[in-house]
Amino acid sequence: MNNRIEKGDIVVINKSGKYYQQVGEVSEVDYNIFFVKIVLVKLSNQEEAFEEKDLQLKTKKPSLQEIIVSVDTILEQVAQIAHLQAKEKVELPNRLKYLKLDIPKLDKQLIQKNFDSIDRILVTIRETDSSASFWQEIDPNLEKISWWIRTSL
Structure with a gap:
């Protein structure tokens, strides 16, 4: 596991x-004039700056590969939903497949549009x-994808 805070x-x-x-969640990483890594952390109601040495990594943000696995997991679960309407039965798997193809391209607008449609359905x-x-299975994977979109694009 990469222990660098990002x-x-x-x-x-x-x-x-x-x-x-x-x-808290890291919202930005920068360096001061002495090349000390300064990390901006989003706490419950504010952001505060800390030196990296004052922080302990709790959870790494999901990697690109983990996000693609999460999309595949949701696709598998969607296939098990028996009571989908005809439109949803076609649109939801298609949107998930498009999302999976769009993620490596890192096109924020396209990814966000597909994710919002998937979430709405x-x-x-x-x-x-x-x-x-x-x-x-769907909820934690959907949350992981949302986290990745929010922090990676």
Whole structure:
């Protein structure tokens, strides 16, 4: 595992004081005039700057490969949904396949458009059947894709 702290990673503040043991997401990485790595961390209601040595990596943001696996996992789960309407039965798998093809291109607008459509369709499906077991696989993978889009593009 790469232990370098990068934008999108989840970190724990190790520096004693006001923010000790708080968890946040890295929103920016920069260097000061002495070439010390300064990390801007988004905490619950504000952003604060810390030196990298004051942070502990908790979770790396998902890699490109992990995102493609997440799309494949959602595709597999979608195939198991029995009560899809005809339009959803065609559109949802197609949108997922397009998303999978678009991710390596890193085209933010195209990726965001497909992701928003997928999310909208899944919200509609959830309204009819929110307790089905396939949501246990879909939800974390959808969240992982959302995290990657927010922090990588």
